[in-house]
Amino acid sequence: MATSLPPDASSRLADDAARHPADSLRRKLSALLSLSKPRLTVLVVLSAMVPYALYPVPAFLSSPALATAANIPSLSPLTLLFLTTGTALCSAAANALNMLYEPDTDAKMTRTRTRPLVRRLLTTRAAVLFAVGCGGVGTLALYWGVNPTVAFLGFANIALYAGAYTPLKRVSAVNTWVGALVGGIPPLMGWAAAAGESAVADGTWRELLFASDGSSLGGWLFAALLFAWQFPHFMPLSWGIRDEYRAAGLRMLCWVNPARNSRVALRYSLVFVPLCLGLCAAGVTEWSFAVTSTPVNLWLVREAVKFWRFEGHKGSARGLFWASVWHLPVIMVLALAQKKGLWTRVWRSVAGEPLEDDEFGDDEDDEWIEDAAAGSAVGPGPVSR
Missing domain, CATH: 1.10.357.140 (UbiA prenyltransferase)
Incomplete structure (x- = not known):
């Protein structure tokens, strides 16, 4: 490997x-x-x-x-x-x-x-x-x-x-x-x-x-996604050089506990499906992202299952490593391409149609504008330094 x-x-x-x-x-x-x-x-x-x-x-x-x-x-x-x-x-x-x-x-x-x-x-x-x-x-x-x-x-x-x-x-x-x-x-x-x-x-x-309105959820979901991705990526990578880690005195699961090493990779590969669903539910992406991301996530899970079954042998470590290399950028590109409301705005801009008042939310947006406008009369606005 x-x-x-x-x-x-x-x-x-x-x-x-x-x-x-x-x-x-x-x-x-x-x-x-x-x-x-x-x-x-x-x-x-x-x-x-x-x-x-x-x-x-x-x-x-x-x-x-x-x-x-x-x-x-x-x-x-x-x-x-x-x-x-x-x-x-x-x-x-x-x-x-x-x-x-x-x-x-x-x-x-x-x-x-x-x-x-x-x-x-x-x-x-x-x-x-x-x-x-x-x-x-x-x-x-x-x-x-x-x-x-x-x-x-x-x-x-x-x-x-x-x-x-x-x-x-x-x-x-x-x-x-x-x-x-x-x-x-x-x-x-x-x-x-x-x-x-x-x-x-x-x-x-x-x-x-x-944020009390839950608008921070998207950031934490992305943080969870990157946190989880480290394991199906690093576990097979480290398995390929486990003897060198041991010789260098660096305590990695790949040689300390090889069976757990593969279980951890599999466990974290399973969380990407609910995380992608969460991005849809949080209003960060369209629900189509749940559909388009599923094949990529299942590919990662399939390779993680092989890695777990064979504990890195029979090419399973190499397969999971390369699946992880491609998995993250594909998921990111799919999310960018299916940002909430993106293609609706593009279509209406091309077609010359006006945006509906409630497209991006409810009365909270009106309150947002009123609060921001009022802020200009009472002092500094948002911190952005």
Whole structure:
């Protein structure tokens, strides 16, 4: 299985750095970028962007004329820029700190032995400065460009990944669950970023993450989806290199308890069907998403059943790993393509038909507009910094 994995981006960048003179700018930049684990960082950013795009914006925000008349912001490309930039920098910081913590164990594993700190392509001081710089700038970008709640989540992800997950790898197999929590936070960041732009009260974390009207449910469903996905993805991946994990002293279920390793992968693969149904019920996607996502989810379940029956043997680990690789982007694209009300708005825009007053909700939307308009007379509006 290990030989069938795609080339590691960090290793390829480290190889590129090693081919250049020690004092060259190309070598330094490639080595620093390698610290960020680029492919993982891209996945983290995308997992924040999708919930941001799927956030059910109130009806009047979809109309630039109304937004201008009420002097209230709509979802902003500038906010999205700060969200993606800040999230990418926070992810880069967490990954760099991870590499700083375990160069000795990285040196014992095929997947990680070519990382820049193992090969001494960078000094420890340079890696620390890179991690601290990315973490600081990323958190500030989220604070000033998005909102304090998202900034806190971004910083918390750095602390959880580098301060809890990484050292726990040597102690207990529970590290995988902590790592899954790390994967579930970026979707909450994207959701809270969009919620902050349409907040009607003080825009605190309570309103953005625990709204009394249940509008926060979509963000938590996406967080649960990313949390659950880690297990059918990582369990077969780790099984393929279980002997290396054992030799490096990293306590993963793949060698500590192989039978439980496969059961956990199967257990979490089963939750995607109800999670996708939940997104429909929460008004994030159309009900058609429940239909189109089911074949993809059942494919993942089928491969997880094989992985459980054969405990990774007979190609079952490889089958589940690649199913998980394709599963997440397909689910995300399907959700984006079936956002609640998207095609109705597209059709009416093309056909020139006016939008009905109750298309996006009931009288609550009218109250939303009245509250927001009144806010302009009494003080600052939603927190979106």
